Amino acid sequence: GAVVSQHPSRVICKSGTSVKIECRSLDFQATTMFWYRQFPKKSLMLMATSNEGSKATYEQGVEKDKFLINHASLTLSTLTVTSAHPEDSSFYICSASRGSPSFGSGTRLTVV
Amino acid sequence: GENVEQHPSTLSVQEGDSAVIKCTYSDSASNYFPWYKQELGKRPQLIIDIRSNVGEKKDQRIAVTLNKTAKHFSLHITETQPEDSAVYFCAAGGSNDYKLSFGAGTTVTVRA
Secondary structure: OOOEEEEOOEEEEOOOOOEEEEEEEOOOOOOEEEEEEEOOOOOEEEEEEEEOOOOOEEOOOOOOOOEEEEEEEOOEEEEEEOOOOHHHOEEEEEEEEOOOEEEOOOEEEEEO | OOOEEEEOOEEEEEOOOOEEEEEEEOOOOOOEEEEEEEOOOOOOEEEEEEEOOOOEEEEOOEEEEEEOOOOEEEEEEOOOOHHHOEEEEEEEEOOOOOOEEEOOOEEEEEEO
């Protein structure tokens, strides 16, 4: 099946710093990838659609300047959480599809 | 956008009994309906999916039914085992890009 790799799996950062999360499609090309956010004991909420070679499409209520998405190649999308605050602490997970969705392993972000 | 509702939020069953989780969706354009099992801190694991050209699909102890007219779909787990204890999510989306909206999740506990 299609494999999606996500790094890092865990990151702890200080308030005010930025964190970059990578999502790679390992054995296929993905013109579209999705970024989700999941709070503890809650569901996955779609944050944005990452489009290769063009601007990301953000869901209502998601700050595009806060969550920068870059999809510069057909196999890599990055999510940068800028000027992170404790309320940005969450589980972030990406997906890409080849016939059906495949999810990355997720990134546990803790902002202290 | 798509809105997916999932019930119940928690479900406790005796080992060997059946478990049923129900979801409704709002967007008639959705035509892909996956079910995921998620362990804490892990990526969602696809257990079964159904597309709108099919009314029912079965894989061993797991089955999914879809009623497009009523916009609802259900997950059925028969002969439940303790290892079926987990959080289950339904989702709905389009099969062109697999942009998914998730239900709130159901915590299933199988009592030995």
